[in-house]
Amino acid sequence: MKGRQMSDRQDGDGALDAAEPEKASSRGQGGSGASGPDREGPAQGASREGGEVSVAADDRRAGGPDPYDxxxxxxxxxxxxxxxLATVAAAVLTTPWQVLTGGPPDPARDFTAAQIARAQVFDAAMSLPSYLSLAITLVFAGVLVATPFGARVLDRLKGPWWLRVILGVVVLTAIVELLRWPLGVWSETLLRDYGLSVQDWGSWTADRLKNLAVEVFLTSLMxxxxxxxxxxxxxxxxxxAAGAFALTVAASFVYPVVFEPLFNDFTSMRQGPLRxxxxxxxxxDGVPVEDVLVADASRRTTALNAYVSGFGATRRIVVxxxxxxxxxxxxxxxxxHELGHAKEDDVLHGTLIGGLGSALGAILLYLVFGALRRRAGVTSIADPRAVGVVMGLMTLGTLLMSPAQNLISRHIEARAxxxxxxxxRDPATFVAMQRRLAVxxxxxLSPDAMEYLLYASHPSSPERIAMAxxxxxxxGAPVP
Structure with missing residues (x-):
């Protein structure tokens, strides 16, 4: 249950974040010796790899089959x-399309004119760095897909093929992050101005670098x-395709116990009436819960939130x-609300659909790469210099899928x-809680169509109040 409907990352997500569908985040010139459309990309890198050449290049010289025949x-x-078809069927069958809704949302009924105005001013202020970050994401991904820039960057890197892949992920991620860093500083400054962030710059920088490290690790592994x-x-x-599915499921399972502790400390809710x-x-409710965890979010934010993550043995409810x-x-x-997610196994279902989507993406990558490989200055995925175009394609694919993911998420949140x-059975408290979260x-309180499409993983607060x-x-309960 997230209070701000645009995104948890206020600096505008987007980019070369091959591991993450929620939520998504964004990703020079240089290098001689890159292959152009008329040159053999893998063969150019052979001397750097101790005589190793790509499968595609070997096949052509030996008269073997073309992997893109x-x-x-x-x-x-x-x-x-x-x-x-299987992915669409799974999404359709697990999404609660017929969810109770209210009439047209009316922010003026529940929020003062000053609260509405403050939300509008804040949203306008945050939108500019957010959209600029999204633009950088799209442009950089487009450059990686449509030009040999990525191949040229990888040309400069030394070592065996697997090391060049890892270094390529690090370097390309670093380039786009350097472009986005001022926008992140801008967003963080706004959050501080509005009292939502209480972090100092050292803590903020550490969190951002840790997030990048997780992203680089998962992308490099893939x-x-x-x-x-x-x-x-x-x-x-x-x-x-099989590996992409398995990695998505494994990452979702281990994320709560391996990666979440990098950002927050979690303690059991203390004994008392609330617990x-x-x-x-x-x-x-019939939901097995061994514990409710409390995250020390107050060291970085004043925002209110709770969530459920993991499934099976790693499922946890966190406030x-x-x-x-x-x-x-x-x-x-x-x-x-979070028990509703746990009861319906929303995380598990979302993970399985995400896994199917990842497998689908692997096949689509094969088909699309065949048409783009020469434009990107490479001839085969087996060439480590293809890292750039692959990262660009995954970024664009993630962004294109965001509206559909948000649509499904909004229905799931409404069911919860x-x-x-x-x-x-307490609609009055529900309305009071939504007011508190929103303020x-x-x-x-009134997201425009574009923001709702790109960023809204939850219904707006007025929509949720109208539903209550x-x-x-x-x-037959008193209407609050």
Whole structure:
């Protein structure tokens, strides 16, 4: 349950973030000796790799089959269609399309003119760095896909192929991050001006660098595996699709216990009436919860939030320590919302759909790469210099999928809201809680169509309040 509807990352997400669908974040010239359209890309890199050359180059010299021949492309196209249908079916069947909604949202009914004006001014201020960051993301990804820039950067790197892949991810990520860094500083300054951030610059920088380190690690792991497969298997898209699915599921499972502690400390909610009521509510709801964790978010923000992550043995319900300052009934209602996610296995379903989408992306990469490889200055995925074009394609794919992901997410969040109301039967507290979240987090109360499409993973606060009033009417409760 996130208060601000645009994004958790206020500096404008977007880019070369091959590992993350939620939420997404963005990603010179140089180098002689890069292959142009008329030169053999893999062969150019052979001297750097101790005589190793790409599978594609070896095949051509030996008269072997082309990994992008017509038959292979037809097989990949059939697999793409079948897997695409499976992914769409999974998304359609697990998404609650028929969710209770209220009438047209009316911010003026629940928020003062000053609160509405403040939200509008804040949103306008944050939108500029956000859209500029998105523009950098798109432009840089386009450069990697449509020009040999990535190949030229990789040409300058020394070492065995796997090291060049890793260094390529590091260097390309560093380039785009240097471009985006001033925008991040701008966004952080705005957050401080509006009282949402309490971090000093050292803490902010450390968090940003840790986030980049996680991104680089996961992207490097993925691309090293991809290049290794392409060097061994002609139809590399088959094991790559399976590996992409497995990596997505594994990352979602281990993220709560491996990566989340890099950013926050988590402690069990202390014994007392609140914990007792929350555990009793979970038992009444039939959701096995061993613990409710509290994150020390107050060291960086004043925003209120809670979330559920992981599945199976790593599932956890987490509340920000800032949320504990709210009245106890409101905290209980927030946790009831998160119990709705746990009860419906939303994280697991989202992970499986994300895994199918990743597998779909691996096949699509094979088909699209064949048409772009010479423009990008490489001839095969087996060439480590292809890292740039692959990162660019994954970035563009992630951005293109964001509207669909947000649409599904909004319906899932609405279902969790209804679950919270069914469990607590307290629409008045629900409305009070939504007001508190919106005012404290300075949520956008009337997002424009573009922002709603690109950034809104939750319904707006007025929409959620309208839904609670509709629930009250249907269930014979006093309408707040």
């Amino acid at each position: 017509g038959r292979s492309r037809r097989q990949a196209a059939v697999a793409l269609v079948l897997l695409g 691309l090293v595996a991809l290049v290794a497969l392409a060097r061994k298997v002609r139809r590399w898209w088959i094991p790559a 007792t009521n929350l555990m009793a509510m979970a038992e009444r 920000y320590d800032t949320l504990l300052r709210a009245p106890q009934p409101e905290v209980e209602l927030v946790v009831a 809201d209804v679950h919270a109301l069914d469990l607590t 404290t987090n300075i949520s956008d 009033r509709a629930w009250a009417k249907l269930n």
